[in-house]
Amino acid sequence: MKRAMSLVDGKDWDATEFGAREESWRRSRREHLTCLSCGEPAFFRAESGDRRPTFGARHNSTCTFVVRAPWSVFKYLQ
Numbered sequence: 001m002k003r004a005m006s007l008v009d010g011k012d013w014d015a016t017e018f019g020a021r022e023e024s025w026r027r028s029r030r031e032h033l034t035c036l037s038c039g040e041p042a043f044f045r046a047e048s049g050d051r052r053p054t055f056g057a058r059h060n061s062t063c064t065f066v067v068r069a070p071w072s073v074f075k076y077l078q
Contacts, residue, residue, distance in 0.1 A: 019053030
């Protein structure tokens with residue numbers, strides 16, 4: 001994920017902006033991140049080698065970030 005919500009400051013953070021902050025600052029917020037869609041706990045993955053900074057989460061089954069909309073082309077073929 002590119003964005004996550006910090007419960008500490010109530011801000012929607014971009015992963016690149018979050019990763020640019022000091023380690024001590026990130027550490028104080030790491031345990032308090034949530035998915036913007038489903039509110040499940042999120043975590044931060046720091047930049048490493050070729051990998052850009054990102055957020056991750058264990059989304060619930062109805063999260064719009066992971067639930068794909070059904071492909072409805074068949075209704076046009078009827």
